[in-house]
Amino acid sequence: MLGCGTVGASVLRLIEQGGETLHERVGARVEVRRVLVRDLDKARAGVDETLLTTEPESVFGDEGIDIIVELVGGEQPARSFIERALDQGKSVVTANKLLIATHGPELLARAVTAQVDLAFEGAVGGGIPIVRTLRDAFASDRLTAVTGILNGTSNYVLSRMLDAGLTFADATAEAQQLGYAEADPSMDVDGHDAAHKLGILAMLGFGLTPGGDPMHVEGIRAIEPVDHRFAARFGYRIKHLVVGRDHGDSVELRTHPALVPERSVLANVNGALNAVLLEGEALGPSLVYGQGAGGMPTAVSVLSDVLDVARSIAAGAPGLQTRGIRHTERARRAMADVESRYYIRFRVLDRPGVMAQIATALGQNEVSIEQMLQDRLPEVEGGPADVVMLTHGAREAAVQAALEALKGSAILVQDPRLMRIQDV
Amino acid sequence: MLGCGTVGASVLRLIEQGGETLHERVGARVEVRRVLVRDLDKARAGVDETLLTTEPESVFGDEGIDIIVELVGGEQPARSFIERALDQGKSVVTANKLLIATHGPELLARAVTAQVDLAFEGAVGGGIPIVRTLRDAFASDRLTAVTGILNGTSNYVLSRMLDAGLTFADATAEAQQLGYAEADPSMDVDGHDAAHKLGILAMLGFGLTPGGDPMHVEGIRAIEPVDHRFAARFGYRIKHLVVGRDHGDSVELRTHPALVPERSVLANVNGALNAVLLEGEALGPSLVYGQGAGGMPTAVSVLSDVLDVARSIAAGAPGLQTRGIRHTERARRAMADVESRYYIRFRVLDRPGVMAQIATALGQNEVSIEQMLQDRLPEVEGGPADVVMLTHGAREAAVQAALEALKGSAILVQDPRLMRIQDV
Numbered sequence: 104m105l106g107c108g109t110v111g112a113s114v115l116r117l118i119e120q121g122g123e124t125l126h127e128r129v130g131a132r133v134e135v136r137r138v139l140v141r142d143l144d145k146a147r148a149g150v151d152e153t154l155l156t157t158e159p160e161s162v163f164g165d166e167g168i169d170i171i172v173e174l175v176g177g178e179q180p181a182r183s184f185i186e187r188a189l190d191q192g193k194s195v196v197t198a199n200k201l202l203i204a205t206h207g208p209e210l211l212a213r214a215v216t217a218q219v220d221l222a223f224e225g226a227v228g229g230g231i232p233i234v235r236t237l238r239d240a241f242a243s244d245r246l247t248a249v250t251g252i253l254n255g256t257s258n259y260v261l262s263r264m265l266d267a268g269l270t271f272a273d274a275t276a277e278a279q280q281l282g283y284a285e286a287d288p289s290m291d292v293d294g295h296d297a298a299h300k301l302g303i304l305a306m307l308g309f310g311l312t313p314g315g316d317p318m319h320v321e322g323i324r325a326i327e328p329v330d331h332r333f334a335a336r337f338g339y340r341i342k343h344l345v346v347g348r349d350h351g352d353s354v355e356l357r358t359h360p361a362l363v364p365e366r367s368v369l370a371n372v373n374g375a376l377n378a379v380l381l382e383g384e385a386l387g388p389s390l391v392y393g394q395g396a397g398g399m400p401t402a403v404s405v406l407s408d409v410l411d412v413a414r415s416i417a418a419g420a421p422g423l424q425t426r427g428i429r430h431t432e433r434a435r436r437a438m439a440d441v442e443s444r445y446y447i448r449f450r451v452l453d454r455p456g457v458m459a460q461i462a463t464a465l466g467q468n469e470v471s472i473e474q475m476l477q478d479r480l481p482e483v484e485g486g487p488a489d490v491v492m493l494t495h496g497a498r499e500a501a502v503q504a505a506l507e508a509l510k511g512s513a514i515l516v517q518d519p520r521l522m523r524i525q526d527v
Numbered sequence: 528m529l530g531c532g533t534v535g536a537s538v539l540r541l542i543e544q545g546g547e548t549l550h551e552r553v554g555a556r557v558e559v560r561r562v563l564v565r566d567l568d569k570a571r572a573g574v575d576e577t578l579l580t581t582e583p584e585s586v587f588g589d590e591g592i593d594i595i596v597e598l599v600g601g602e603q604p605a606r607s608f609i610e611r612a613l614d615q616g617k618s619v620v621t622a623n624k625l626l627i628a629t630h631g632p633e634l635l636a637r638a639v640t641a642q643v644d645l646a647f648e649g650a651v652g653g654g655i656p657i658v659r660t661l662r663d664a665f666a667s668d669r670l671t672a673v674t675g676i677l678n679g680t681s682n683y684v685l686s687r688m689l690d691a692g693l694t695f696a697d698a699t700a701e702a703q704q705l706g707y708a709e710a711d712p713s714m715d716v717d718g719h720d721a722a723h724k725l726g727i728l729a730m731l732g733f734g735l736t737p738g739g740d741p742m743h744v745e746g747i748r749a750i751e752p753v754d755h756r757f758a759a760r761f762g763y764r765i766k767h768l769v770v771g772r773d774h775g776d777s778v779e780l781r782t783h784p785a786l787v788p789e790r791s792v793l794a795n796v797n798g799a800l801n802a803v804l805l806e807g808e809a810l811g812p813s814l815v816y817g818q819g820a821g822g823m824p825t826a827v828s829v830l831s832d833v834l835d836v837a838r839s840i841a842a843g844a845p846g847l848q849t850r851g852i853r854h855t856e857r858a859r860r861a862m863a864d865v866e867s868r869y870y871i872r873f874r875v876l877d878r879p880g881v882m883a884q885i886a887t888a889l890g891q892n893e894v895s896i897e898q899m900l901q902d903r904l905p906e907v908e909g910g911p912a913d914v915v916m917l918t919h920g921a922r923e924a925a926v927q928a929a930l931e932a933l934k935g936s937a938i939l940v941q942d943p944r945l946m947r948i949q950d951v
Contacts, residue, residue, distance in 0.1 A: 117667050117809060128666055128851040224664075230810040232664035240648075240656035242552055243541050243830035368816065371792050376812075385541060386654040386827045388800075389817025392792065399809040406667035420842030427552040 105139045105162070105184055106174035107147060107155070110198060110225070113402030114172065114409075115150055121406075129410055131417035137162045163187055169416050170409060173197040182206060189213045189221065194421055196408040198225030198401055204299035207306060207313050211428060218422040220415060222408035227300045228253060228377045230400025231393040232407070237307040238427065241383060246308040248382040249347040250527050253300040255375035255395040256284045256291035257323050257343040261360075262373045265331045265340065271324055283375050293322035294343065298358045301345035304379070305356055306430045309349045316435040321359035325520060330448060333491045334362050336476060337446075340370040344525055348436075355436040361525040362446050368392075369527050380527055439500035444473070444524040447506070449490045450516040453479065457514045461490065468505040470497045487516045493524065529563045529586065529608055530598035531571060531579070534622060534649070537826030538596065538833075539574055545830075553834055555841035561586045587611055593840050594833060597621040606630060613637045613645065618845055620832040622649030622825055628723035631730060631737050635852060642846040644839060646832035651724045652677060652801045654824025655817040656831070661731040662851065665807060670732040672806040673771040674951050677724040679799035679819040680708045680715035681747050681767035685784075686797045689755045689764065695748055707799050717746035718767065722782045725769035728803070729780055730854045733773045740859040745783035749944060754872060757915045758786050760900060761870075764794040768949055772860075779860040785949040786870050792816075793951050804951055863924035868897070868948040871930070873914045874940040877903065881938045885914065892929040894921045911940045917948065 104111055118125065118135060126132050138154045139162050140147075147155075162168065171188040173195060175181040181199055188195050190213065197203070202210065203226045214221035224234040228251075237246070252258050256278055263274040275292065278284035290296045298320045302313040323343050334341050339362035348355040363370045368390055372378040377395025382388050394400035415421050451457045465472060474493040479486070494502070506519050528535055542549065542559060550556050562578045563586050564571075571579075586592065595612040597619060599605040605623055612619050614637065621627070626634065627650045638645035648658040652675075661670070676682050680702055687698040699716065702708035714720045722744045726737040747767050758765050763786035772779040787794045792814055796802040801819025806812050818824035839845050875881045889896060898917040903910070918926065930943050 113809070120669075121667055124853075125667065127853070130847060130850070230807075230813060232660055232813075235659070235663060236656055236815075239659060239835065240827070240831050242834050243545055243549065244827045245544075366795055366797075368792055368795050371790055371795050373790075378814075383654075383827065385537070385823040387818045387821075387824060389654060389656075389815070390802075391813070391815050393813025394811045397811075400811060403664070403668045403807065403810045407664050410666050411663065414847055415842070418839070418842055418844030418847055420844060423554060423838055423842055426554070429548075429551070 104135060104137070104172040104174065106176065107138050107140050107150060108174065109398030110401045110405065111138070111174045112147060112150055113398040114405050117402055117406050125410065129413045129417055131413060133409065133413055136165060136168050159184070163191065168193060170194045170196060170412055172405060172409060173199060174405070177201065185210060186213060189217050189219060192217050192219055194220040194222070194412045194416065196222045196405055196412060198223070198405055200226040200296070200299050200303065204302045204313055207303065208430065211425060214422065214425045220412045220422050220425045222412055222424070223303070224404040224408045225401045227303050228379065229394050229396045230403050231377055231379065231391050231395060232404070233304065233379050233391055234307060236381070236391055237304065238424065241308065241381070241386070242427070244383040244385045246381060247349050247384055249304055249308055249345070249379060250369065250525060251301070251304070251345045251377070251379035252342055252369060252372050253345050253377055253379070253395065254291050254294070254297040254343055255377055256288060257297070258372065258377070259283045259375045260292065261323060261326070261341055261343060264326070264328055268328055270328060271326060292324060294320040294358045297343065297345050301347060301356055301358055304345070305347050305354065307428065308381070309347065309354050309433070310430045311354050311433045312430045315432065318435070319357040319359065319438040323360050326360055329489060330520065330522070333448065333476060333489070334446065335365070337362070337474060337493060338365050339363060339524070340365050341522065342369060342372075346525065350436060353434040353436040355441055357438065357441065359523060361523045363525050363527055367527050439498070439503070441499045442496055443499065444496050444526070445494045445502050446522045446524055447492050447494065447502075448520040450487050451490055451514050452516060453488045454514070458490070460512065460514055461509065464505045464508045465492075465494070467508070468501045470501050470505050471495045528559060528561070528596040528598065530600065531562050531564050531574060532598065533822030534825045534829065535562070535598045536571060536574055537822040538829050541826055541830050549834065553837045553841055555837060557833065557837055560589060560592050583608070587615065592617060594618045594620060594836055596829060596833060597623060598829070601625065609634060610637060613641050613643060616641050616643055618643040618645070618836045618840065620646045620829055620836060622647070622829055624650040624720070624723050624727065628726045628737055631727065632854065635849060638846065638849045644836045644846050644849045646836055646848070647727070648828040648832045649825045651727050652803065653818050653820045654827050655801055655803065655815050655819060656828070657728065657803050657815055658731060660805070660815055661728065662848065665732065665805070665810070666851070668807040668809045670805060671773050671808055673728055673732055673769070673803060674793065674949060675725070675728070675769045675801070675803035676766055676793060676796050677769050677801055677803070677819065678715050678718070678721040678767055679801055680712060681721070682796065682801070683707045683799045684716065685747060685750070685765055685767060688750070688752055689759075692752055694752060695750060716748060718744040718782045721767065721769050725771060725780055725782055728769070729771050729778065731852065732805070733771065733778050733857070734854045735778050735857045736854045739856065742859070743781040743783065743862040747784050750784055753913060754944065754946070757872065757900060757913070758870065759789070761786070761898065761917060762789050763787060763948070764789050765946065766793060766796075770949065774860060777858040777860040779865055781862065781865065783947060785947045787949050787951055791951050863922070863927070865923045866920050867923065868920050868950070869918040869926050870946040870948055871916050871918065871926070872944040874911050875914055875938050876940060877912045878938070882914070884936065884938055885933065888929045888932040889916075889918070891932070892925045894925050894929050895919045
């Protein structure tokens with residue numbers, strides 16, 4: 104095992120608790136041989152100190168080690184460690200989302216060449232068995248769409264804004280106090296973490312090589328409490344989503360906040376939980392849901408991978424599952440061509456002609472309005488008002504053109520706020 | 528393949544559509560050698576007629592066949608077919624819920640002896656990958672509780688009663704017209720189908736040998752539209768649930784309608800869908816959800832099993848996954864000892880002293896009331912009224928004793944209606 108933080112210590116604990124049952128399930132003994140750490144003196148409750156080493160050589164030089172569990176995280180030295188292990192014919196289990204999202208294809212190819220496994224259930228959705236669901240349960244189906252809540256921090260912040268009426272800043276501060284958000288929360292609340300995970304799911308589900316064209320990534324910073332209230336009045340909740348669709352000729356991938364119907368299952372995934380809704384051609388809709396982060400849930404995923412890989416090795420057939428993962432370069436659908444329904448909030452000066460101006464801009468771009476609400480802001484008597492529209496289905500380019508036409512208009516107090524509506 | 532109904536024909540279609548990808552994923556060719564049917568003359572669109580046979584010998588006598596897919600259903604001859612296949616060293620994939628729930632232990636033992644696999648993902652929850660989730664993803668965790676919606680027919684009927692205000696009889700008739708319910712719906716609406724599935728999940732999740740003590744099984748026939756309205760006023764929805772809990776010293780298993788909080792994910796699983804909420808000691812809560820029945824979804828599960836088993840055979844290690852399933856006789860918690868909160872509806876004559884009589888019966892049995900609503904039936908001016916109480920946590924035996932004390936009382940127009948509250 105490389106690295107022994109929260110996840111690593113939890114893996115060791117689970118192996119100890121599992122005892123004989125684990126060995127029986129695998130058909131061979133699962134034994135931790137070495138744990139590579141940076142600092143031998145750090146207190147690690149419950150970890151057998153005789154296993155610890157600071158010398159990579161004592162891991163890579165040991166031919167009795169069959170599986171490397173990489174929990175160092177980040178780009179380097181994790182990447183070199185994994186490459187070295189694979190080249191030596193050792194299978195690798197990792198929870199390193201960044202590496203799989205950015206270097207997955209090369210690493211998988213290396214594993215296939217070496218005829219070993221590279222397993223990464225822990226890299227997406229913590230304890231949710233999404234990788235094995237896409238790899239095994241969907242092996243005989245064709246995935247047409249994936250819609251997910253994959254960032255627990257954003258989901259927690261949005262839940263608190265809705266339930267307690269907090270601002271983005273206050274809800275984020277609370278998440279930081281509770282350990283749900285990092286000191287610098289930008290990877291989470293700006294959508295990058297979710298985008299990495301979507302890239303991995305798209306590889307497994309759509310056979311799309313990750314990387315390639317940049318995808319549309321949008322976070323939750325611009326959402327105000329008033330948006331939650333309007334969404335609720337229309338029967339929706341705001342969630343930060345990843346969305347993928349296979350159109351046959353192209354694949355659509357995007358990450359952004361969206362309105363989802365309040366009675367949908369996704370709308371009711373609250374707090375730091377994650378969920379992924381899959382649409383299979385034969386299976387129809389299915390969903391997996393659970394703890395998207397945390398030491399123990401991630402450790403369960405990591406150890407499940409270890410047991411899978413160990414079982415294959417014990418049976419004399421390592422690498423079979425990894426060989427089943429196939430991906431190619433595929434065309435991406437440009438964001439401008441994506442079709443969606445939209446929520447648009449205009450903060451306007453309350454004077455005659457305002458509605459006509461907005462309606463004209465939308466109409467000229469063939470964006471048609473389905474529902475509308477207007478509300479004066481309670482705090483400002485005679486001040487600006489919010490006009491909120493839900494549109495019928497429209498192309499992203501058309502909606503953006505309509506907003507562009509209104510930009511700088513004297514009637515707008517701030518730039519229009521746009522969110523997509525996802526009817527899941 | 529034994530049997531070629533809706534599921535069987537869908538499996539054949541998926542194999543054809545899958546083409547080379549399937550073979551590549553397995554590392555060997557997946558080929559259908561024979562399809563045993565009862566009647567050669569029945570029209571089967573898209574099925575290669577040269578595969579059909581009515582002679583079991585031409586299947587069991589063929590040594591080139593490695594895997595038997597049993598889709599005959601029911602007790603016999605399905606059971607003899609499976610036994611014969613296992614004894615011959617052929618692996619078996621089945622969607623036969625009844626056989627696994629009632630004869631699972633013997634059949635699994637036979638598979639282990641023969642060193643082959645007996646796979647049954649299709650037997651529980653149609654297209655939902657619940658068997659592999661419990662077997663693989665939970666391999667390194669300890670399952671503490673399972674709560675599920677496992678009967679699509681009951682869920683459809685309850686959804687329609689709530690959404691359209693239909694009676695049980697009308698909603699069931701509609702389900703029959705749409706093909707969601709059988710001509711005789713009792714297996715579904717009386718809870719037996721869900722109970723079989725719970726038995727299988729308890730074997731996989733709690734290591735409990737199925738069969739044994741009878742479990743508490745209750746269907747949805749007694750629920751009236753008024754119960755849905757009261758549940759909604761308290762913030763709940765009525766769902767037909769399976770509930771399992773591992774108390775360490777004993778296992779609690781029960782199947783019945785229950786009130787679930789309207790914002791919970793389970794409350795929002797509507798129509799013919801299924802969902803299973805799992806609680807792992809390390810994983811915390813997780814949920815899988817999808818099409819619980821139907822030819823195509825079940826076929827995806829069956830074929831996923833075929834691919835798994837074929838991969839093991841190709842790797843020269845059949846039977847490994849089945850060997851990992853362990854179960855023993857374990858003590859069951861008696862229903863009288865189960866603790867729950869309760870919904871109790873009393874239809875009473877509206878006269879002085881009624882409330883005192885009810886409150887006394889509950890109080891004497893130490894059942895304490897948390898909330899109460901009273902409503903006169905709109906249709907009967909001056910007629911009976913409904914008094915609905917939600918209790919705090921209480922033992923089932925205490926609640927039943929309180930109701931027993933009230934039975935036959937002149938104030939009650941009908942027997943009290945009792946439902947458990949499940950806070951999921």
